[in-house]
Structure formats: C-alpha cells, structure tokens
Amino acid sequence: MRKYKQLFLIIVSAFILVPFTGISQTKNDAISAYNEGAQLIKSNPVGAIEAFNKCIKICDAVGDEAEETRVLAETQLPGLHYKLAMESYKQKKIEEAIEKFKKAGEIADKYNNSSILAKVNKVVPQLYMVRGNSLMKQNPQEALKNLDKAVELNPNLTKAYLAKGLIYKDLGDELNMKASLIKTMEVGFAHNDIKTADQAELVLRTFYFNKAVTSLKTENMAEAETCFKSAVEYGSKNPMVYFQLGKIYNSNKQYELAVQTLKRAEEFENGGDAEKAGIFYEMGNAYIGLENNSEACIAFKKAMFGDYAEGAKYQIEVVLKCK
Template sequence: MKNLVPRFVLLSFVLAGLFSVSANAQDEYKEEYNKALEAQKAKNYTLAYTHYEKAAQMASAAGDESIAQKSHVMCAKLAKVNGTAQYKAEDYAGALATFEAGIAHEPKYMPNLYMKGLTQKAMGNTDEALGTFLAETKGSDNKTGRTAAKAIRSHFGAQASAIVSKENISGAEADQALALLDELQTKYEQTPDANSLFYRGLALKAKADYASCVNVMDSAVDIHRGGNTDKAKLFFTKGECLMMAGDNDAAKIAFGKAKFGSYAKPAQHFIETL
C-alpha cells in the first residue's frame, strides 16, 4: 500500500499536465485567431494569413472545427488578395504558389482557381490555364464560373478571328479555324456565343459552304445580345452567302437588315445593284 500513494500522486500530476496542455493549446489557437483579426483590420494581409493558417492548424488539433473552418476560409480569401498583388507585380511564380495554397485551404472558394488560370496564362502555360478555367466552370455556376467560361471562349475566339479576318483565306486555314471552334465545344464544353458562330460562318463562307454559313448566321442572330451595329455583321455575311449562292432576293432582305455602322454603305450598294 505504501507504493500506491506515490503512484497515485504521480498519476495526478500527469493528468494535471495533460489538462494544462489542452487548455493552453485552446487559449493559443484563439489568440492566433484574434491576432489574425487584428492584422486583417490593420490591412496587413500577409500577417493575417499567417495567423489564420496557424489558427486553423491549432484549432483543428484542439477539436474546434468551427474556428478551423473559418480560418481556412479566411486563408483562401486572403490568398486571393495577396496573390492578386503578386500577379499585378508580375511575380507570377509567387502568385501561382499563393493561389494554390488558397485552393488547398478552401477548394470551394473559386476566385483563387480563376486567378490561378490567369497566372498560368500569363506564364505562357496556355493549355494548363484552359484546364484550370474548365475546372472553374465545372465547380461553379456563379459569376466567377461565368467569367472563366468567357475566358475560354475569348481564347479560342481570338485565334479563330485572327484566321478568318485575313483576306482570301485558304480552305486549309478555314479548316484550322473550324477545328479551333470545334475544340471549344467538344474538349472545353462551351456553348458558342454569337461571336464564335460568326467566326464559324466566315470560315464556312471561305469554304464556299454557303448554305451552312446562312444557317450559322441565323443561329448567331437568335442568340445575339448586342446592338444593331454589331448585329449588322451577321446579316451582312448572310447576305453575301445568299448572293453568292444565287438567291438575290433573299440577299437583299439580309442586306436591308445590315444597314448599320460600317456595313451601311456596302449593304446599300448590294441592295441597289443586285
């Protein structure tokens, strides 16, 4: 029995020590969280990120998932702020690392994924950027997701436009433009907008596929959301294809709807001469 007392006392000290560590850990993660809040209020976002990151780790270890999750979300938001500053300063490697860290903290916070794509594009990693934008469109249907979809369409639209805007493009060049627009729809799963359809129509016109061009222009008109000056290009191209297909009466009707902006004079010319 004499040996039991020291053992009991020793066990009591051990347990007291364990509880003490737990209590201190709890105080520390709350302290880190409060430090993060203060740094954020002072707009010291780099320091705030550091404190939130520590708070997330310590709160998780202490079993406080509420504070841990709040800290992870704030890390993601501050990563967007800090990474964007690096991006604007053209520190692309640093920005990429910051955005990826933010994604790791909270994958559902989509702005970091979008900015990662922009950074990859700025670094010349176009295929990687497009893949990131695609992931963004799949992960969200919010404003950021729509912006990512627009970035994908703009990329392929710019390439296709550069080809079809040339004078007297060859059949091979027209096929190249069509392949780009097909890739936009198949690989990157993007519904074409009016501009994408316009470029497709110009490529079809270059291949003398006038009937298909007319159909595409009609589809473009149906979804066009701009003003009459911009829409005039669709009617004018339709008129050209109808004219070259020998349907002058229908061509005149199309040209009549194209009399806006820079298309007004050439459209009127065809109306008078056909």
C-alpha cells in the same frame, strides 16, 4: 532508546509531509499561472499564451490533481492564437497572418476546438488567394504557387481558379489558361458562384474571338474557324462571330452549316437592314451552293443595302434572274 525512537518519528513525519506540501504549492503555482494568463487575455495575448503554456506544464507535472486547471488553460489557447492571427490580418500582414492562422489550427486540433479549426480551415485558403492576387503582376510564378495552395486547401475556391486563368493568359500559356478557366466554370456552376463562372466564360470567348480575328488577318482560316467555334462554345452572342464562321463554311462548301450559322448571326444582330446586309449576302451564296435559288433570291433581296447592294443586284438580275 525512547529518545532515538522519537527522533525517528520526527524524521519520517518530515518525509511524509514534504511531498504533499510540494504538490500543494505546485498546484497553487499552476492556478497562479492560469490567473496571470486570464488577466492578460485582452491586454497582452502573447503574454497570456506564455502564462497558459506555463500553467499546462506545471499541471502536467502535478498530475490528476491539476487536471481541471490544465483543461481550463488549454481551452484558452486556440482562441488566443486565432486572435493573434486576426491582428496580423487586420494589419494586412498576409504572410504573417497565414502562419499564425496555421498555428492556431494546430493548437485547435491539439486541444479539440472544432469551432476555431473550422474558421482556420476556411480563412487560410482565402489568404493564400489574396496573396496570390497581390502578386499577379510583379511575380506571376509566386502568385501561381499561392493560388495552387489555395485550391489545394479548398478545391471549391472558384475565384482562385479564375485568377490562375488570368495569370496564364497574361503569360501567353493558352493551354493552362483554358484548363484553369474551364475549372472555374465547373466549380462555379456546381457551387452556385455563377458570377465568377460567367466571368471565366467571358474571358474565354473574348480570347478566342480576338485570336480568330488575328488569324483572319494572317489568312490562317483553319485556326480562325477553330477559334470562332470556341467563341461559340463559350457562349458568344456576337453576330460577327457567326457571320465570319458562316463565310468560312461557305468557302469550305459546308452550305448547310453556313445557313444555320448565318441565321444565328441574323438573330444576334440588333442593327437595321444595312447592318444585316452582309449576313443575307452570305446566306444567298449558301443557298446557291444548296441549289435553292428561291431562298437565294429572298436572301439577296434583303442584302440590297450599303456595300452589298451592287453585288446583291448582280446576283438577283444576272445570276439568278429572280422574279
């Protein structure tokens, strides 16, 4: 009986010892996996990630005893994923970099690394914009998809709106071009990206000036007027814009507007008397329409140059009989 009792105690002791021995070995395995990852951080980030993930899995199985090791392993992962993404970016593998940065963001969010997450949230929209810019010519629709994604992730990315506007301009989509460029200006001025906002404004006023000139050639005066007004709205200081708009106002018998607009043309014209002659000739016609002959005489006298000299002389001597 004593013999059986001793045997029973040995068996029970064995069962008691096995779990603790197993835990000790498993914890050591976790530490070993962590150390393996730590050694690979610089030379082999992919291998390091695998080792740290293995470590975390072991720690989860062990439980509270391996909590410290698990936290150490988790801390390493966001930075390693970010490092892999940066390597792809430096190699100009933009699509690959985007996916890796997104993965880094997921890991950073999972393990509460706000610093890495903030970096990812800043860089990913930029990369979508870079990809969009690279596709502008060969695949504009795909470029627009990438740029849309960029502004979805960062609504304040001024240059992405500008790129969209330029693509729509090349596609002949005036409505979306205008909307994108206006958005560029709104965001740019609001966030102190004045240079990009000014670029958008330049594109708009140049577009509408060119469209107005084309409309004049086809004698579509209503469209020409609208486009010249748009050029003015977007900051044009081109005297030709105001001169042509003044002529249109004269033809519409809007003489007050004509005078105001032609005075702006005079203000922006940096040339001499010959360059300003046409402006003063039209101003003279506007004053005639306003029945202000004294001002008309002054204007026509200033128009006595170049191609306008003969017509101005006729108005002065025959029509108005200026003194």
